[in-house]
Amino acid sequence: MHDQPLAPADFESIEDILLKYGDDHSVLNLAELDGYFAALVSSPAQVDVAEWFPAIWGGQNPDWESADEAKQFIDLCVRHMNAIATQLAVNAQGFKARFEETEHQNQPLTLAEEWCFGYIRGAAVGNWPQLPAEQAEQLEKISWCAEQDNFELPADLDVGLHQQRVSAIEPAARALHDYWLAKR
Template sequence: MQAQPLNAADFSLIEDTLLKHGNDHSVLNPSELDGYFTALVSGPKHVEIEAWFPAIWGGQHPDWESPEEARQFFDLCVRHINTLARQLAEEPHAFVPRCEQTEHQGHTVTLAEEWCFGYLRGVQVANWPPLPTPQAELLGAISDCAEQDNFELPADLDVASHQQQVAELAPAVRALHDYWLSQRAPTLHAPQIKAP
């Protein structure tokens, strides 16, 4: 069960739980969580559950209504992080960041700010060391995208340029994953996380 990809109902439950228990310092939605997990499985070393799970909530565990509620959310997280780890290691070209979309000036626009913000959260939690210049530039492109304001897109937004920037995220993520994969010990390739 921990290897089964999440479906739409699972992501909806994740969103409801993040909204219910979130705060000013927590992950806000499934898009940000997807970016967060992507960075965790892409980095130089395995990150323990004890580090990454509280960081979803800004360092504090939620006041769960029941052990079942906590277990259900945790199990969904484990399934999704394992799916991402496996996909990036075995089918990297199938990887697509889970971004939200909106309508703007008659165009469908993919919004990546929150996904990128989650990715940077993952980089911080995983404590990535400094990168060589080519990889640092890739991470810089993700960081630049995280600083966009998706709440009020400007009326004169260059949609084509904006969407090109979003389209460049997946190749950047794959390249960063491949870089760190080449630096890891063989036993750390695509680790699978097991729920305790």
């Protein structure tokens, strides 16, 4: 039950709950939650639900409409996190981040800012220690994108450079997962 991948309707439920209870201090969308979970399952040590769940909400759990609503959301989160963990452990090359997509100057454009911001949030909750230079460089590929503001893309955006940087994020996440997995 807790290792079944989510269906599209499950992802919609997660997104609805994030919108319903989210604020400026919480995870706001599925892309950010996906990055958050990718970092948590890649952490040097397992992070307890009592730590990672309130951090989704900026440290304070929502005033749930019902216990069933809270349970359903937690169950969906655990299933999604387990699916990411399994993917990274069993077939890391097949790992795909849930980046957002948009169009810029009539061209498709991948936006990774929210995913990367979630990843950095997850690394902080996972209490990652200082990394060796090689792994710090991998984390920098992710944190660089987390600092970008994709709400208003500049007209002169270098789309090629942007896509090149975005394409480095998934390999960086895989490398960081492999590094910490070898240390556990």
